Amino acid sequence: MIWNEAKECMSRDEMRELQSKRLKKVVDRVYHNVEYYRKKMQAVGIEPGDIKGIEDLSKLPFTTKDDLRDTYPFGLFAAPQSEIVRIHASSGTTGKATVVGYTRKDIEIWSECVARAFSQAGLNRNDIIQVAYGYGLFTGGLGAHYGAEHLGATVVPMSTGNTKKLTTMMKDFGATAIACTPSYLLHIAETLEADGDLDKIKLKAAICGAEPWTEQMRLQIEEKLHINAFDIYGLSEVMGPGVACDCQYHKGLHVYEDHFLPEIVDPKTLQPVGENETGELVFTTLTKEGIPLIRYRTKDLTSISYDKCECGRTLARISRFKGRSDDMLIIRGVNVFPSQVEAALLEIGEAAPYYMLIVDRVNNLDTLEVQVEVDEKFFSDKISELENLTKKIAHAIQQGIGLAVKVKLVEPKTIERSMGKAVRVIDKRKLV
Numbered sequence: 240m241i242w243n244e245a246k247e248c249m250s251r252d253e254m255r256e257l258q259s260k261r262l263k264k265v266v267d268r269v270y271h272n273v274e275y276y277r278k279k280m281q282a283v284g285i286e287p288g289d290i291k292g293i294e295d296l297s298k299l300p301f302t303t304k305d306d307l308r309d310t311y312p313f314g315l316f317a318a319p320q321s322e323i324v325r326i327h328a329s330s331g332t333t334g335k336a337t338v339v340g341y342t343r344k345d346i347e348i349w350s351e352c353v354a355r356a357f358s359q360a361g362l363n364r365n366d367i368i369q370v371a372y373g374y375g376l377f378t379g380g381l382g383a384h385y386g387a388e389h390l391g392a393t394v395v396p397m398s399t400g401n402t403k404k405l406t407t408m409m410k411d412f413g414a415t416a417i418a419c420t421p422s423y424l425l426h427i428a429e430t431l432e433a434d435g436d437l438d439k440i441k442l443k444a445a446i447c448g449a450e451p452w453t454e455q456m457r458l459q460i461e462e463k464l465h466i467n468a469f470d471i472y473g474l475s476e477v478m479g480p481g482v483a484c485d486c487q488y489h490k491g492l493h494v495y496e497d498h499f500l501p502e503i504v505d506p507k508t509l510q511p512v513g514e515n516e517t518g519e520l521v522f523t524t525l526t527k528e529g530i531p532l533i534r535y536r537t538k539d540l541t542s543i544s545y546d547k548c549e550c551g552r553t554l555a556r557i558s559r560f561k562g563r564s565d566d567m568l569i570i571r572g573v574n575v576f577p578s579q580v581e582a583a584l585l586e587i588g589e590a591a592p593y594y595m596l597i598v599d600r601v602n603n604l605d606t607l608e609v610q611v612e613v614d615e616k617f618f619s620d621k622i623s624e625l626e627n628l629t630k631k632i633a634h635a636i637q638q639g640i641g642l643a644v645k646v647k648l649v650e651p652k653t654i655e656r657s658m659g660k661a662v663r664v665i666d667k668r669k670l671v
């Protein structure tokens with residue numbers, strides 16, 4: 240089912256026209272309601288009247304996380320507090336929290352976008368959806384919750400924290416779908432398996448996001464749980480989950496372009512890159528009232544395609560994320576994304592999808608140790624077998640990232656399980 244055919248299947252010309260109309264409106268809104276933006280635009284000599292349509296987008300200055308921090312907490316809000324009905328915030332790992340506010344209309348649009356995503360995953364009012372993203376300031380829980388309700392599905396607001404209760408209710412309620420991070424879903428699958436419950440569930444789909452995951456991981460989840468797993472993307476600054484999601488063809492994530500205008504730029508030169516070329520994703524929100532953002536640099540690396548999808552949608556598609564530019568490790572001069580290590584690992588049947596990257600500097604030389612859990616089925620007491628496996632994994636990772644690594648096999652279930660965004664890198668170089 241196409242949730243909103245009028246918006247998801249329009250021609251490129253119609254989309255450009257709609258985006259242009261909305262862009263002019265949002266530029267006008269921030270210029271008149273947000274002093275910070277007015278000053279930023281004046282600094283480059285731009286007035287709202289100069290923006291005639293999306294062809295003028297590049298005249299506008301970029302927005303970064305620092306702009307949100309500099310104006311903490313409400314400096315970029317474009318609506319009076321009396322119209323703000325909800326606040327979310329992301330703490331990040333460094334610096335001040337970034338705070339976002341939503342008007343009633345923003346919440347309605349957000350709910351519709353998440354409902355579109357769920358609908359792309361084949362869900363409807365007959366489904367029972369367990370929401371196992373964290374509820375609270377993080378946008379995952381409440382975002383998915385409102386979207387599932389908007390769809391008319393039955394929502395079970397699990398949040399994170401009690402996996403046993405979650406799996407019991409999954410069985411007892413006959414949940415047909417789950418929304419959580421992919422790393423948490425792995426842990427849920429592991430719990431079901433350990434309890435001999437894998438064939439007692441009715442799950443048919445999972446809508447996973449909030450962290451990078453590889454296609455190999457998606458396929459592994461599908462195989463283990465006998466479900467369809469979908470990739471949902473979003474970020475709190477732009478809205479939360481539901482900015483983009485893939486469909487049953489899994490050939491990229493459809494961006495809800497009628498609300499979020501995407502650009503891909505070279506992160507160094509900030510110039511646009513071509514279709515299907517990798518760069519940093521930048522969004523201009525087209526309909527947000529609470530905190531509209533102009534050319535927000537997400538730091539997420541992806542590429543974009545405007546070809547019509549087999550599902551019938553004409554919405555632009557972004558490719559699965561390679562990672563964030565700030566997740567990229569530079570080890571002995573080589574650029575390494577944790578997702579490359581994950582992809583290499585999962586090509587090998589014996590490795591479980593639990594791993595940690597430990598980066599250090601010894602005698603001025605960067606080192607990378609990859610700790611990998613061995614799949615229980617393959618764990619052995621024979622030293623020679625484990626040595627061979629270590630070599631095999633080290634070789635596969637080296638092929639994948641172009642760098643020699645030290646592999647340390649660890650026993651099944653020793654790497655800490657995550658319920659939210661998984662932490663997979665310890666960079667000791669940053670600690671000194």
Ligand code: DLL
Nearest residue numbers: 329379448449450451471472473474475479480560
């Ligand atoms: O993670 C919103 C969200 C919740 C998305 C639930 C999907 C599901 P933030 O906490 O602000 O918001 O983190 C946003 O997470 O810039 C990406 O780096 C990363 N991210 C989100 N979804 C994906 C995904 C939520 N599907 C940051 N694949 C983003 C890869 C993702 N990375």
